Amino acid sequence: MPSDVAVILTDSPSAAAIQRISDALDQFNTVATGIADRAPVAVLAVDLATDEVKGGVIGRTSLGMLFIDLFFLPDELRGSGLGSQMLHAIEEEGRRRGCRSAVLYTITFQAPAFYVRHGWTVFGEVPCDPEGTARVFLSKDLLAGHP
Template sequence: MSDPVLILTDQPSSTEEQVIGSGLDDFNLLKAGYRDWRAVAALARDPQTNEPLGGMIGRTSYGLLFIEQVFLPGTLRGQDIGSRLLRMMEDEGGRRGCKSAVLYTITFQAPGFYERHGWTEFGRVACDPPGTARVFMTKPLPSTSEI
């Protein structure tokens, strides 16, 4: 086989994402002996229209809950909604057998929010704009029997 053509893109196709995702899943299955990736989301919806307003999106895999994206509009902040959504995610991670949770935030986003909920920083990487950093955080999760 000749060398593959290497490209860089900001718009991978669904086929390209499928090839990479399936390849990684197959490799992990070979090494771990099982596959357990599952999506999870805790959502805030409009009570009249049922349209999404915000929430948290993540996944569970190999004993970890990954919280990947979090957003609440300003009108929903300061009402305990974020705390309730976070607790829903943590509880579901525990039910799925996760021992820990991981996320990252930015210094101008919400590291203090997560610290108030028992999360601890384990790493920080400077990023733009100048003076800000990505803050990597973790939290041990209760077992299913503790929920």
């Protein structure tokens, strides 16, 4: 290890540190692939009366893949079809951006069945806490059934 570099563990990296690492990895990927297509994407559920964000889907696209990182709707909006509409919207945006596939993970007590109902496939599970739960990893072929 170089003597002029320290390894520091932190639970609160600065926004600048996160951006530096993200940008450096993106640059590495661009050099390796010749493709510079990384971009954030979000679908938000916004209260029209207050402009308050009630929930949403946060993700990114890169190298032909849509990554769904976060998806939350409060209890009062679940079961209304809004979640399905939002999932469809982010999948469509992924297709529009040229993504062939999508990936996400959820937890067994969250919504794996919701994604399966929408054509997502479980490709792995990793046990986590609390005991008896697992992270569920899912993917979807965004081109299946689409021209």
